[in-house]
Amino acid sequence: MLLVFIKYKSVPSIESFSYDTSDSDQRLKSVSVDSATGKIPLPEAELVVSAGRGLKGPENWGMIEELADLLGAATACSKPVSDIGWRSHSEHVGQTGIAINPQLYIAVGISGAIQHLAGVNASKNIVVINTDPEAPFFKAADYGIVGDAFEVVPKLIEAIKIHKSNN
Ligand SMILES: Cc1cc2nc3c(=O)[nH]c(=O)nc-3n(C[C@H](O)[C@H](O)[C@H](O)COP(=O)(O)OP(=O)(O)OC[C@H]3O[C@@H](n4cnc5c(N)ncnc54)[C@H](O)[C@@H]3O)c2cc1C
Numbered sequence: 177m178l179l180v181f182i183k184y185k186s187v188p189s190i191e192s193f194s195y196d197t198s199d200s201d202q203r204l205k206s207v208s209v210d211s212a213t214g215k216i217p218l219p220e221a222e223l224v225v226s227a228g229r230g231l232k233g234p235e236n237w238g239m240i241e242e243l244a245d246l247l248g249a250a251t252a253c254s255k256p257v258s259d260i261g262w263r264s265h266s267e268h269v270g271q272t273g274i275a276i277n278p279q280l281y282i283a284v285g286i287s288g289a290i291q292h293l294a295g296v297n298a299s300k301n302i303v304v305i306n307t308d309p310e311a312p313f314f315k316a317a318d319y320g321i322v323g324d325a326f327e328v329v330p331k332l333i334e335a336i337k338i339h340k341s342n343n
Pocket of ligand 1: 289305
């Protein structure tokens with residue numbers, strides 16, 4: 177089971193990160209991988225990395241893909257992101273999109289509108305990364321970072337890579 181511990185701070189910083197594969201209580205679930213894309217289908221993903229309009233443009237999804245690949249996670253997005261064609265509609269989660277219930281949902285640059293939360297609030301752990309401390313998503317978050325995605329996500333990627341190389 178993957179555990180992410182990020183302390184809620186006013187400046188972006190990763191306080192600690194743990195990837196515990198020895199937990200005897202962990203629940204293992206096999207998931208299929210789409211043979212065409214090599215990706216885990218969103219509805220059955222245990223880990224999901226999702227991003228919204230805070231990412232500014234489709235050219236910035238590389239870091240979201242990289243984080244998801246490192247974690248073995250599926251990618252998702254908010255409705256406006258798919259409406260404007262930054263990402264496929266197959267990634268749109270929420271009231272009018274796919275409803276998901278992963279063990280971990282990481283939301284990057286997503287405000288947390290009620291219609292978005294309707295599709296993701298069954299997630300066991302929600303981690304929110306947003307520049308706005310008043311973003312509604314923080315009220316639904318288990319862990320939050322008030323910070324710029326373009327600083328926080330690369331730090332998270334770096335921390336995971338270091339952890340993986342040491343284990
Ligand atoms: C009938 C109806 C159904 C809908 N169904 C859905 C649905 O199914 N799913 C859905 O998602 N929405 C749905 N919506 C739309 C919903 O109301 C919101 O408009 C939408 O979820 C907002 O998307 P967003 O959070 O990506 O964008 P925004 O509301 O624009 O929020 C962007 C967020 O990014 C943050 N940000 C900006 N820059 C950065 C940065 N550099 N780093 C980190 N954070 C940053 C901002 O502080 C902000 O909180 C529906 C709306 C209606 C009316």
